[in-house]
Amino acid sequence: MAKLYFRYGTMDSAKSLNLLAVAHNYRKQGKRVMLMKPRLDVRFGTAKIASRAGLEADADLMIDEDTTLDPRDFAGLDCVLVDEAQFLPPQVIEDLRRITVDPGVPVICYGLRTDFRTRLFPGAQRLMELADRIEEVKVTCQYCAKKAICNLRFVNGTPTVRGPQIQLGADESYAPVCWAHYDEATKHASAEASGAVLRPS
Ligand SMILES: [Zn+2]
Structure with a gap:
């Protein structure tokens, strides 16, 4: 059984950059990676995963409210990487959880923990509930040296x-x-x- 990861951080904590670096390293080793993102994130053009540092890659799959993931489509992959995972519908996170068991592919989700009212996003909540590993991607506060949360x-x-x-x-x-x-x-x-x-x- 592979692991489900939730790597959370605030805005500007370089989550997408981190995701793109992981994807790059897998592909450089000849491994197969699938990139996913929610369809509603249209900041950088529909299928692009882009970091503020300039790196970008095309998402292989766009997720929306009606998406159901078929585990058979994930056989043979080495890793699934998800950008802006806080916007995923909770049932898609449950599908991803199952993919770590059969066919047994690790899934790494990057996203925000909370919204601008400090409340959990529904996707982030389900990841907090189901992930094997919850890891913080850190950045300092815009106004002082403390960690931004x-x-x-x-x-x-x-x-x-x-x-x-x-x-x-x-x-x-x-x-x-x-x-x-x-x-x-x-x-x-x-x-x-x-x-x-x-x-x-
Ligand atoms: Zn501060």
């Missing part, structure tokens, strides 16, 4: 806790931040109407 959403440059959980391609950005800076910025977000001002320390 939260994703702070900005719309037009202002921190916000409003809006839908999934809003790809909108006029917004995210920053990896520690809990203290997340709390400070989002307290401001909820106090916006009363005229409070954020002063990053």
Whole structure:
């Protein structure tokens, strides 16, 4: 039986870069790798897995709400790599879990743990529940030297806790931040109407 891995991290923690490096190493050794991503992630063109460092590769399979994985399609593979796994439907994560048993292919999922409200994504929750190995991909807070554990959403440059959980391609950005800076910025977000001002320390 092979293992199911969940390698989680905040925005900008180089998860896609890490995935692409693993894929490159497998392929350099003549091994067979399958790359997957959710269909809704359209940031870099539909089938591309791209890192901010410039590396990219085509996904072999795009996952959506109706996807069912057939274990027979995975026979003979050396590894399955999944990008943006937090957006996978929970039943697809269960399919991936079964693939590690039969045909016995290791599956490495990369993704965010929580959304900009610090709540688990459904895909991340199922991975936390089912993975053999849960590993953190680390990056420091945008504003200090502590480890980032939260994703702070900005719309037009202002921190916000409003809006839908999934809003790809909108006029917004995210920053990896520690809990203290997340709390400070989002307290401001909820106090916006009363005229409070954020002063990053
Ligand atoms: Zn901080």
